[in-house]
Amino acid sequence: MGWSITDAARTANVGRSTVYEEIKAGRLVARKMGRRTIILDSDLQAWLSTLPHLKTSRSSSASAVGAGETSNVQHSGQEDEHAWSPGRGHCRER
Numbered sequence: 001m002g003w004s005i006t007d008a009a010r011t012a013n014v015g016r017s018t019v020y021e022e023i024k025a026g027r028l029v030a031r032k033m034g035r036r037t038i039i040l041d042s043d044l045q046a047w048l049s050t051l052p053h054l055k056t057s058r059s060s061s062a063s064a065v066g067a068g069e070t071s072n073v074q075h076s077g078q079e080d081e082h083a084w085s086p087g088r089g090h091c092r093e094r
Contacts, residue, residue, distance in 0.1 A: 001040070001041040002031075002039065002040055002041070003038065003039045003040075003041065003044060004036070004038070004039075005019050005037055005039070008039040008044055011044065012044060012047075019039070022047060023037075023039075027047060027050065028043065028044070028047040029043040029046075029047075030043070
């Protein structure tokens with residue numbers, strides 16, 4: 001099966017520009033049929049399999065803070081106290 005750039009991007013859950021960049025870099029194989037660019041399913045799968053694995057161990061500076069806990073985060077030499085906001089999934093200033 002062959003994918004258009006848009007369909008390949010949707011299938012891989014990346015943006016079209018990422019697909020074009022990967023083709024240009026030679027990491028993703030694409031074919032041309034007239035003006036149309038086609039990516040074979042096997043080439044898309046091969047490209048996806050070359051992506052690095054997600055690291056599961058957390059470093060102390062990048063660890064998530066649980067609900068209600070605070071952490072001191074350095075920003076430009078200043079310490080700010082932040083609290084985890086479970087409803088929004090990000091830190092809010094206290």
